[in-house]
Amino acid sequence: MRLHWPSAAAEWTEALPVGNGRLGAMVFGGTGRSRVQVNDATVWSGTAAGPSRALADVLASGAGPHRLAQVREAIFGGDLERATDLLMSFEGPYSQTFLPYVDLWITLPVGESHGRTLDLATGVVTERMTIGGSDVVRRVWASETTLCVEITGAVPSAVEISTPLREVSRTGLTLVVEIPVDSAPRHEPQVEAPVYGDGERGTVTVKVHSGERWLLTLTSSTTTESSWSGRRHGDHMTLMDACDVRFGDVPDVVDVPDLLSGKDEQLIASVLFAYGRYLLVSSSRPGAPPANLQGIWNGELRPAWSSNYTININTQMNYWAAEVTGLAECHDPLLELLEKLAVTGAEVARSLYGARGWVAHHNTDAWGWSLPVGMGHGAPSWAIWQMGGAWLVQHAWDHYDFARTWSTLERAWPLLRGCAEFCLDWLVEGPDGYLDTCPSTSPENWFLDSSGAPQALSWSVTMDVVLVRAVFERTSALALASGRSDPVLAEISAALPRLRPVPVVDGRLGEWAGDFVEEDPAHRHLSHLVSVHPLGQVVTGTPLGDAAAASLDRRGTGAMGWSWAWKMALRARLGDGETVRALLLEASEAFTGDRHRDAPVDGSEWGGLLPNLFSTHPPFQIDGNFGFTAALAEVVVQSHAGVVDVLPALPAGWSRGSARGLRCRGGLSADITWHDGDISVRLRRLSGDASEVVPVRIGGEVTEIVVTDVVELRGRVSC
Numbered sequence: 001m002r003l004h005w006p007s008a009a010a011e012w013t014e015a016l017p018v019g020n021g022r023l024g025a026m027v028f029g030g031t032g033r034s035r036v037q038v039n040d041a042t043v044w045s046g047t048a049a050g051p052s053r054a055l056a057d058v059l060a061s062g063a064g065p066h067r068l069a070q071v072r073e074a075i076f077g078g079d080l081e082r083a084t085d086l087l088m089s090f091e092g093p094y095s096q097t098f099l100p101y102v103d104l105w106i107t108l109p110v111g112e113s114h115g116r117t118l119d120l121a122t123g124v125v126t127e128r129m130t131i132g133g134s135d136v137v138r139r140v141w142a143s144e145t146t147l148c149v150e151i152t153g154a155v156p157s158a159v160e161i162s163t164p165l166r167e168v169s170r171t172g173l174t175l176v177v178e179i180p181v182d183s184a185p186r187h188e189p190q191v192e193a194p195v196y197g198d199g200e201r202g203t204v205t206v207k208v209h210s211g212e213r214w215l216l217t218l219t220s221s222t223t224t225e226s227s228w229s230g231r232r233h234g235d236h237m238t239l240m241d242a243c244d245v246r247f248g249d250v251p252d253v254v255d256v257p258d259l260l261s262g263k264d265e266q267l268i269a270s271v272l273f274a275y276g277r278y279l280l281v282s283s284s285r286p287g288a289p290p291a292n293l294q295g296i297w298n299g300e301l302r303p304a305w306s307s308n309y310t311i312n313i314n315t316q317m318n319y320w321a322a323e324v325t326g327l328a329e330c331h332d333p334l335l336e337l338l339e340k341l342a343v344t345g346a347e348v349a350r351s352l353y354g355a356r357g358w359v360a361h362h363n364t365d366a367w368g369w370s371l372p373v374g375m376g377h378g379a380p381s382w383a384i385w386q387m388g389g390a391w392l393v394q395h396a397w398d399h400y401d402f403a404r405t406w407s408t409l410e411r412a413w414p415l416l417r418g419c420a421e422f423c424l425d426w427l428v429e430g431p432d433g434y435l436d437t438c439p440s441t442s443p444e445n446w447f448l449d450s451s452g453a454p455q456a457l458s459w460s461v462t463m464d465v466v467l468v469r470a471v472f473e474r475t476s477a478l479a480l481a482s483g484r485s486d487p488v489l490a491e492i493s494a495a496l497p498r499l500r501p502v503p504v505v506d507g508r509l510g511e512w513a514g515d516f517v518e519e520d521p522a523h524r525h526l527s528h529l530v531s532v533h534p535l536g537q538v539v540t541g542t543p544l545g546d547a548a549a550a551s552l553d554r555r556g557t558g559a560m561g562w563s564w565a566w567k568m569a570l571r572a573r574l575g576d577g578e579t580v581r582a583l584l585l586e587a588s589e590a591f592t593g594d595r596h597r598d599a600p601v602d603g604s605e606w607g608g609l610l611p612n613l614f615s616t617h618p619p620f621q622i623d624g625n626f627g628f629t630a631a632l633a634e635v636v637v638q639s640h641a642g643v644v645d646v647l648p649a650l651p652a653g654w655s656r657g658s659a660r661g662l663r664c665r666g667g668l669s670a671d672i673t674w675h676d677g678d679i680s681v682r683l684r685r686l687s688g689d690a691s692e693v694v695p696v697r698i699g700g701e702v703t704e705i706v707v708t709d710v711v712e713l714r715g716r717v718s719c
Contacts, residue, residue, distance in 0.1 A: 001274050002253045003613070006115040008127070012037065012299050013595050013610040013620065016118050016125045020142035020236070021285025021333070023220060024296030025104075027125045027140045031111040036104040036140060037299050038147060041288040042224045043202055044366040045183035045194055046096030051344050051369050054092040055351060058371060063089040065354035072438045076431060080455045087384050087439065087457070090352065091374035095365040097183035097194065098292050098307040100299050102175065102204050104218065105160040106149065108136070117253070120278040123236045131155050142282070144235070147218040154212055161206055164301055166196055173206035179222075186302040187598075190375065194301055200224045224366070229287050229336055239281045242326030243661035245636060246270045247654050260590040260609060265581065266654055268588045269632055275613055276321060276629030279622060280330050284318075289366045290333035291318045295622040304598055304619040309337070309364045311388040312443035313525065317562055317623040319395055320534055320569070320630035323402040324637075326661045326669075331399055335411060338396060340368030342418050345389055349422050353386075357421030360389035362443070381456035382444045386426060386437070390467040393419045394535065397474045404667045404688035413478050417488060420475040423468045424491050430459060435498040436513070437464040442527045447516035460500045460513040462528040470535050472496050502531065502538070508550040509538075522556045524563040524603040526570065533569045536640030540574045549574050557586060559603035561615030561624020568631035572649040573638065580635060581651035587628065591616050636672060639664035643695045643702065646672060646681055647717050666692060668707060674717070681713045 008030030009015040015026035015037065024039040067086055074083035111131030118125050124141040136153030151157060161175055168176040178201055180194035202222040209215045248266030259271060283295035293314055298307045309315040315334070322331040345358030348370045353359065360370045362385050374383035396412040430436035438459040446454040472492045479489055503510030511518070511528040529548055531537040538544045552570055559567075564587035571579040591608030599605040599617050607617040607624075615624025636659045638645040644664050659672040667688025673680045679698055683705070690708045698715030705711050 001120045001250065001271070003118045003120065003256050003271070003275070004115060004253050005117075005256050005611070008034070008113045008116065009612075011595075013614065013616075014612055016116055016612055017279065017282060017295070017297050018123055018125055018140055018142050018147075019282035019296045020144060021283060021296070021330075022288040023142050023147050023218070024283060025140065025142065025147050026297055026299065027116070029116045029125070029127045029138070030113050031108050031129055031131060033105055033107045036106065036147075036149065037100065038102045038104060038204075038218065039098075039296055039298055040101045040202060040220045040222060041283075041296050042222045042228065042366065043099050043101050043179055044096050044224070044289075045099060045180040045199075046365065046367050047181055047199065048224075048227060048367055050096065050182075050367055051371065052347065054371055055348055058090060058092045059351055061089045063352060065352075068353055072428060075438055075457055075459060080449065080457050083439065083457050084380055087380055088376045090372050091376050091378055091383055092371040093182075093375055094184040094188060094191075094306060094373045095308050095363040095369040096306065096367060097180075097185070097303065098294070098298055098366075099179065099183075099194075100164050100301065101202065101220070102161055102163045102177070104149070104206070104216075105162065106151075106216075107158040107160070108151075108155055111136070120274050121237060121240050123240075123278070123282060145219065149216040150213065152213045157214070159206065159208055159216060161204065163204075168201065173208070175204045177202050177204070179224075183302065183306065185306045186304065188375065227366075228289065236281060239327060239329065240278065243277065243663075245273045245632065245657070245659045245662065247657045249656075256611070256613065260611075262585065262589065265585060266657075269584060269654075271613070272584075272588065272625070272628040273632045276625045276627075277325055277327065279625055280318070280322065280327055280629075283622075284330040284333050286329060286332040286336075288333060290315070290337050291622065291626075293621050293623065304621075306365075310362065311360060311364055311392050312362055312382070312385060312527070313566070314562060314621065314623045315364075316391055316395070316534070317565060317627045317630070319626070321626055321633060323398050324633045324663050325629060326663055328399065328403065328663075331395065334392075334395055335399060337364070337366075337368065338392060338415050341370055341389060341392070342415055344368040345370035346418065349425075353426065355422050355425035357418040357423070357425065358389060359386055359422050359426075360392060361385055362388055364388070379456065380439070381441055381446055384439060384457070385441050385443055387464050387467050389419055390423060390471050391530070394467075394470060394474070397478075398534075400478070401665045402663050402667070403686075409478055409482055413482065413484070416471060416475040416478060417486070420471050420488055420492060423471050424488070424495060427468070427495060433498070434460065434500045435495055436460040436500070437468065440464050442511050442525070444525050445511065445523050445527065446519040447512060448519055454519045458512050458514065458516070462502055462509065462511055462513075463530050465500050466502065466531040466535060466537065469496065469499055470537065502544060504544070504547045507547060508554060509544065509547045520602070521554055522603070524559040524601075526552070526555060526563070526566050529570055533566070533573045533634070536573070539641045545574060549576070557583060558606050560599075560607040560617035560621070561587060562621060562627055563603060565624050565627025565631050569627065569634055572631055572634035573640075575649050577635060577649040577651040580631065580649055581654075584628070587615070587624070591618070593618070633662060637662050637664060637670050639666070639668075643697050644668065644670065644683065645697045646670075646679060646715070647674060648697075650674075650717065666694065668694070677716045677718065679715045679717055681715070683707050683711045683713070685709055
């Protein structure tokens with residue numbers, strides 16, 4: 001699939017992304033002086049020692065196990081204002097910022113650009129131009145180790161390099177820059193600009209081979225890159241070829257302005273599925289940090305929310321599509337970050353809470369930040385949440401569950417076990433005998449107390465309990481699969497029956513343990529529905545599934561890219577293809593507002609797609625793009641409930657399509673074609689237990705099979 005834009009980019013939101021997981025670039029194109037804005041995934045403000053220093057400062061302010069006991073006493077006693085005041089001392093500074101790096105400026109004579117084409121299969125941006133009556137072609141791509149710009153055609157050219165960071169030295173086209181030691185998101189009024197000091201450094205070298213065809217290569221080296229594994233990055237084309245999903249007819253070349261007119265909803269679905277995979281392949285490869293809030297592409301010194309890792313939904317959504325769409329290799333950077341957090345988070349768990357294991361909160365960064373953030377004045381609705389690690393660690397389970405190999409099990413076990421230890425020690429017996437999480441917040445949401453004032457602090461919100469249960473059950477499952485005997489398993493067995501059941505209030509899945517009044521019934525976050533997607537603990541056709549659907553109805557439509565994507569994935573899990581379709585049509589409308597103004601975070605102003613197909617609120621956040629891919633995969637195949645469910649949420653009218661290489665839990669790959677209700681399925685064994693009995697549901701009929709190599713099935717579904 002190739003995507004075509006008829007003109008060069010006038011601004012960043014029109015530029016086209018390329019990347020190899022380490023180097024990312026936004027390609028503007030055009031004749032005259034044109035820009036290629038470059039990022040390096042290891043260029044973050046801060047230093048490796050930053051998290052430990054911040055923890056020491058928080059402890060010096062009085063935070064720690066003794067104050068935690070006072071907080072819990074205040075919450076259970078109903079004094080939420082006192083609890084909030086006490087908790088402010090637990091907040092450290094903000095996690096660090098993913099920064100822009102350098103700009104390449106390529107000057108050609110002025111002429112005419114005939115548009116840019118992005119080939120998703122190869123990751124190459126091609127631009128054809130006419131300059132002085134001659135045909136000129138420029139191609140930009142990221143190879144395994146370098147950023148490449150190739151120009152064919154006999155035209156004079158010039159190359160420059162600049163940086164928004166502090167320049168240390170320059171020798172020809174080799175540039176040394178200094179990276180700030182501290183930064184904060186632009187919404188924080190007490191921090192005006194990134195702070196420099198004895199920080200990390202980066203070196204950029206550009207080489208040019210000239211002639212009738214000339215090739216420019218850019219390489220980067222930073223003092224922080226050694227903190228990542230340095231594993232091979234992998235080949236772009238192989239990763240992209242692993243999976244393909246198409247709804248209806250898909251041309252070889254898609255005109256993007258025409259696509260954004262909304263005339264062909266199945267083509268929109270096909271493009272968004274492929275584009276999300278392309279962005280993940282380009283921004284997340286072994287040996288470099290994982291995809292952040294903007295993937296690997298950022299042009300601002302103070303981007304929204306520091307372009308970091310927000311782990312109460314956004315980072316998780318970045319990777320929902322990794323396993324199911326054949327990109328397990330792209331999942332690796334997130335698992336490596338988890339392994340960093342298991343170290344930094346252990347220090348925080350022990351010192352701040354007197355707990356074993358490891359903890360993470362609302363944000364993290366490339367250094368493995370695990371403290372609460374907020375500088376002592378961040379609202380507890382988002383800053384005080386101890387379950388960030390408990391959600392993020394589910395990705396280690398998914399990596400195992402899709403492959404069912406010994407290596408994925410051995411990687412997941414210490415991460416889940418350590419998280420389970422923290423959860424065991426975090427639980428405290430509540431007034432009615434249940435084991436509670438306290439303090440507890442439903443991320444970024446508020447309820448009204450008896451006086452009508454908004455409050456965030458409570459105990460055992462639904463999301464907490466669901467995540468703790470998943471950690472316990474999956475830790476136990478890993479132990480069973482590996483034949484391990486571990487003392488923590490007995491503790492888990494004793495704690496599981498004492499967790500609070502998921503509440504149902506007025507026929508809806510409840511968000512809090514108490515029957516609280518919601519401040520915003522249409523809130524953008526759907527935290528209490530994490531049991532439906534991604535965890536798969538609540539399934540369609542059950543009372544809790546019906547209660548989840550009622551909660552979704554109350555939340556309504558609209559919001560921003562990631563919220564739309566989560567709603568789509570939830571509706572797909574509940575078998576509601578028509579609402580998936582309606583949400584997709586909302587989310588894929590061209591955004592016509594001010595792209596440079598940050599919209600209110602409450603979802604009162606809806607987002608859409610930018611000219612380069614990035615999802616925006618605004619600002620641009622890449623999680624929406626990744627989430628669309630994951631949700632559309634759920635439309636085609638699901639395997640979370642122990643059954644390979646084929647086309648469980650296909651919208652009416654999407655009567656023809658195909659899928660190749662979608663992955664199912666247990667080590668299976670599925671190829672599916674459908675045409676006017678006729679379905680053909682081919683299941684292949686990639687790994688896992690070849691003797692396992694696999695139930696397969698097609699059109700409501702379940703067939704049990706054993707997949708030792710390849711099995712083909714046929715059936716029908718209503719279209």
